[in-house]
Amino acid sequence: MIWNWEFAAEALPILLRGFVNTLIATVVGTIIATVLGLILAVAIRGLPRWINWIVRLLVAFVRNTPLVVQLIFVYYIFAGIPGLVDVPALVIGFIVIGIHYSTYMSESYRAGIDSVPPGQFEAATALSLPPVRTFTAVVLPQALRATIPSLGNYAVAMFKDTPFLFAISVVELVTSAQQFGAAKFAYTEAFTLAGIIFLVASYPTSLLIQRLDRRLATY
Amino acid sequence: MPLTEKTPATPATAGTPAIEFKDVEKSFGPTTVLKDLNFTVAPGERVTLIGPSGSGKTTILRLVMTLEDLTDGYIFVDGEPLTFEERDGKRVEMPKKRTREMTTRIGMVFQQFNLFPNMTVLENIIEAPVHVLGKSKAEASTEAKELLERVGLSEKADAHPTRLSGGQQQRVAIARALAMSPEILLLDEVTSALDPELVGDVLGVLRDIAETTDITMLLVTHEMQFARDVSHRVMMFDGGQVLEEGPPDQIFNNPSHERTKSFLSSVL
Ligand SMILES: Nc1ncnc2c1ncn2[C@@H]1O[C@H](COP(=O)(O)OP(=O)(O)OP(=O)(O)O)[C@@H](O)[C@H]1O
Numbered sequence: 001m002i003w004n005w006e007f008a009a010e011a012l013p014i015l016l017r018g019f020v021n022t023l024i025a026t027v028v029g030t031i032i033a034t035v036l037g038l039i040l041a042v043a044i045r046g047l048p049r050w051i052n053w054i055v056r057l058l059v060a061f062v063r064n065t066p067l068v069v070q071l072i073f074v075y076y077i078f079a080g081i082p083g084l085v086d087v088p089a090l091v092i093g094f095i096v097i098g099i100h101y102s103t104y105m106s107e108s109y110r111a112g113i114d115s116v117p118p119g120q121f122e123a124a125t126a127l128s129l130p131p132v133r134t135f136t137a138v139v140l141p142q143a144l145r146a147t148i149p150s151l152g153n154y155a156v157a158m159f160k161d162t163p164f165l166f167a168i169s170v171v172e173l174v175t176s177a178q179q180f181g182a183a184k185f186a187y188t189e190a191f192t193l194a195g196i197i198f199l200v201a202s203y204p205t206s207l208l209i210q211r212l213d214r215r216l217a218t219y
Numbered sequence: 220m221p222l223t224e225k226t227p228a229t230p231a232t233a234g235t236p237a238i239e240f241k242d243v244e245k246s247f248g249p250t251t252v253l254k255d256l257n258f259t260v261a262p263g264e265r266v267t268l269i270g271p272s273g274s275g276k277t278t279i280l281r282l283v284m285t286l287e288d289l290t291d292g293y294i295f296v297d298g299e300p301l302t303f304e305e306r307d308g309k310r311v312e313m314p315k316k317r318t319r320e321m322t323t324r325i326g327m328v329f330q331q332f333n334l335f336p337n338m339t340v341l342e343n344i345i346e347a348p349v350h351v352l353g354k355s356k357a358e359a360s361t362e363a364k365e366l367l368e369r370v371g372l373s374e375k376a377d378a379h380p381t382r383l384s385g386g387q388q389q390r391v392a393i394a395r396a397l398a399m400s401p402e403i404l405l406l407d408e409v410t411s412a413l414d415p416e417l418v419g420d421v422l423g424v425l426r427d428i429a430e431t432t433d434i435t436m437l438l439v440t441h442e443m444q445f446a447r448d449v450s451h452r453v454m455m456f457d458g459g460q461v462l463e464e465g466p467p468d469q470i471f472n473n474p475s476h477e478r479t480k481s482f483l484s485s486v487l
């Protein structure tokens with residue numbers, strides 16, 4: 001294996017620029033997915049039957065079509081509408097990724113809510129707590145305990161799905177490594193560095209998730 | 220077991236009942252559990268429900284707490300409809316919000332305690348006074364600490380429920396119910412899930428409440444001595460109907476129905 005420090009030094013800033021896109025897509029995508037996922041989970045539970053049915057259908061549709069197809073589809077819809085052309089591809093990217101993963105996260109929330117024992121709802125009724133308070137103070141904190149680990153897993157999965165953004169011309173970490181490697185024939189340097197960047201970013205994140213997990217488990 | 224203590228004096232039964240069941244029917248799917256059930260409980264009265272497993276005792280308490288839907292008939296609390304009312308000769312469901320206002324007068328303690336594990340003991344107790352009655356946190360906390368002292372758990376205010384024994388958890392659950400100053404307290408086999416050595420403390424707390432307050436109580440228990448000591452009236456259920464009822468002395472010592480006799484001999 002030949003290692004060229006010059007190439008490595010040249011690649012680093014380019015990769016980091018790509019990585020900024022990876023980060024933005026993952027972080028904003030995660031925020032969208034966690035919030036929308038919760039809204040979906042609650043909507044599926046509490047709404048009238050016909051809205052419920054439509055929401056379920058949409059969720060099934062989003063979940064059963066590939067992320068790349070969704071990215072390209074939405075990207076070209078936006079590109080096709082005059083006046084909307086200047087929505088940056090990255091913004092379309094994190095919105096689509098966020099929506100895509102929200103359908104998975106809603107399932108985790110739903111499972112978490114289902115894991116709260118019926119006795120908890122009954123105690124809340126016996127205390128005459130209003131539904132919203134029951135949800136925010138009793139159900140959600142307990143549901144999150146069961147949900148946080150899988151939300152963490154989905155965030156990591158999202159992180160790994162960001163290379164699909166290439167399909168809508170967003171250059172993130174892996175694509176920038178690919179491009180640099182091809183241009184200089186320096187794949188070793190580019191992908192080794194990409195791997196290190198990935199590790200440096202994901203290790204503390206997983207520690208953080210673990211910490212959060214343990215904090216929630218202390219009662 | 221000799222059951223020899225004297226029965227407490229029954230409160231005056233005139234006036235509006237604290238609880239009234241009127242033509243109550245309750246079915247679970249095709250199974251009818253309660254049919255044409257009528258009874259009243261006077262304010263301040265303490266009534267124990269006894270009867271074989273599956274006779275509908277828990278269902279009655281859960282109906283009062285609005286944990287089950289009423290299939291037919293009406294339940295009144297202080298003369299006011301709880302979940303359904305009659306309007307222009309029709310039986311109509313009441314708004315959820317109104318029902319919830321009514322349930323603030325009713326407290327319930329469960330066999331499995333059902334404390335909120337994500338809150339401390341104190342938070343469990345002040346949750347409803349703050350968020351339902353609109354008390355300030357400071358006021359609710361002061362009252363909660365008095366209640367904790369009363370149930371003998373002052374030092375556990377900041378503990379999480381999972382760190383407590385079953386008996387301690389149940390005493391917190393009692394304090395939590397009392398924090399709402401209920402007019403009616405429902406107790407469904409509150410000592411059944413406890414180790415025998417922890418039962419005494421919980422019963423002691425309940426005896427204290429019975430002696431020092433005029434809270435109306437509807438209770439289901441297998442602790443017959445306790446039932447005899449605290450209740451004014453015992454109702455024997457069978458097949459979703461009141462088979463017989465009367466002061467504990469009479470029901471325990473001189474039951475008139477064979478089924479009551481055989482039931483009592485199976486639990487005493
Ligand atoms: N959620 C439910 N779904 C179907 N059937 C139910 C449900 N809850 C209660 N039942 C039935 O209703 C009947 C009365 O039950 P309930 O729990 O009120 O009896 P109980 O007198 O409290 O009995 P136990 O002494 O065993 O506690 C039983 O036959 C029971 O199987």
Ligand SMILES: [Mg+2]
Nearest residue numbers: 276277278439
């Ligand atoms: Mg029962």
